[in-house]
Amino acid sequence: MNYxxxxxxxxxxxxxxxxxxxxxxxxYQHVLRVExxxxxxxxxxxxxxxxxxxxxxxxxYAKDYxxxxxxxLAQQYWNYPLLNEAGGNxxxxxxxxxxxxxxxxxxxxxxxxxxxxxxxxxxxxTPLMSVIFxxxxxxxxxxxxxxxxxxxxxxxxxxxxxxxxxxxxIQYLLQQQQPLFLPTIEFYNQWIKNNMV
Amino acid sequence: MNYxxxxxxxxxxxxxxxxxxxxxxxxYQHVLRVExxxxxxxxxxxxxxxxxxxxxxxxxYAKDYxxxxxxxLAQQYWNYPLLNEAGGNxxxxxxxxxxxxxxxxxxxxxxxxxxxxxxxxxxxxTPLMSVIFxxxxxxxxxxxxxxxxxxxxxxxxxxxxxxxxxxxxIQYLLQQQQPLFLPTIEFYNQWIKNNMV
Numbered sequence: 459m460n461y462x463x464x465x466x467x468x469x470x471x472x473x474x475x476x477x478x479x480x481x482x483x484x485x486y487q488h489v490l491r492v493e494x495x496x497x498x499x500x501x502x503x504x505x506x507x508x509x510x511x512x513x514x515x516x517x518x519y520a521k522d523y524x525x526x527x528x529x530x531l532a533q534q535y536w537n538y539p540l541l542n543e544a545g546g547n548x549x550x551x552x553x554x555x556x557x558x559x560x561x562x563x564x565x566x567x568x569x570x571x572x573x574x575x576x577x578x579x580x581x582x583x584t585p586l587m588s589v590i591f592x593x594x595x596x597x598x599x600x601x602x603x604x605x606x607x608x609x610x611x612x613x614x615x616x617x618x619x620x621x622x623x624x625x626x627x628i629q630y631l632l633q634q635q636q637p638l639f640l641p642t643i644e645f646y647n648q649w650i651k652n653n654m655v
Numbered sequence: 656m657n658y659x660x661x662x663x664x665x666x667x668x669x670x671x672x673x674x675x676x677x678x679x680x681x682x683y684q685h686v687l688r689v690e691x692x693x694x695x696x697x698x699x700x701x702x703x704x705x706x707x708x709x710x711x712x713x714x715x716y717a718k719d720y721x722x723x724x725x726x727x728l729a730q731q732y733w734n735y736p737l738l739n740e741a742g743g744n745x746x747x748x749x750x751x752x753x754x755x756x757x758x759x760x761x762x763x764x765x766x767x768x769x770x771x772x773x774x775x776x777x778x779x780x781t782p783l784m785s786v787i788f789x790x791x792x793x794x795x796x797x798x799x800x801x802x803x804x805x806x807x808x809x810x811x812x813x814x815x816x817x818x819x820x821x822x823x824x825i826q827y828l829l830q831q832q833q834p835l836f837l838p839t840i841e842f843y844n845q846w847i848k849n850n851m852v
Binding site for chain 1: 715825826829832833834835837839840843844846847850
């Protein structure tokens, strides 16, 4: 894909070259698969495919950064007290959004937020945010129990897939006796409210 | 048990008589079993058994009240915006605490809070609060899958039983696609933090 200069100031090839230096090879392959899935989901859900490609390629950009650097970058994107107590699994999305803004001149809030909240979801998900949230979950390399079910749900409704991922993420954290991030719970509550029969 | 006049201005018999008029017979039997279990747990955990009896007998006092009345009473106890959006399952504890205060002259914060939060838990559980929280969960009439496990855990550690109930309550709400009450999540996070190895 050839990027216009509308959303990002580098070409896709330049972005890929940078990315290969920032993340480990297995993650690089994951990111390419997320991009592929994100483009498919974008087409099926009337989302701009260039925006989907950019957000997908950027989403894990900071995941192999040292934790202190990742955290500092994340806090530049979102000055929220509870973020301080979260961990790398939450910080890396916000950190990548800061990098997208500062180093790649991305200003589109939809792209930036889709990168930022790709692990936690948000109380007001745009279609692009949902595309990245789900592409990361069902890209062809994923093989957790139930992934085929989510792939089928996604074909019928992206929003239902969002609810599925969200609920299962919270269940997983409970099983692992891990803390829950309050904004994720607020988003879950919002989702339930929107989908109540 | 004969109550002193230290915590409540009526006798146990008078409280039971009132209670029988307020809640349906099957619930009345449940409340008596919660009291019995609460007294056992109080003895095992160095908690005042009179306080345990009072809190146990009062905990479901408002559960058969009309929802609008229950909600208004709950909000008198806790002026918290999110309480407004909760439901009867959360309101009835806070409503009972208001009744305990207004109609029975109970002023002891520990008793009142143990009644108030018996379904949701709290970020700073006192031993009495834990006793009521767990007695309600494992009284002899309870027969959900896993109740025997919780009874065994309780014998070893009341606090571990609190964590078990809390985690399973959240899991149940997720399975039922019900909203999660944020203070319960904050309490869960606090419990996890306190119990991290």
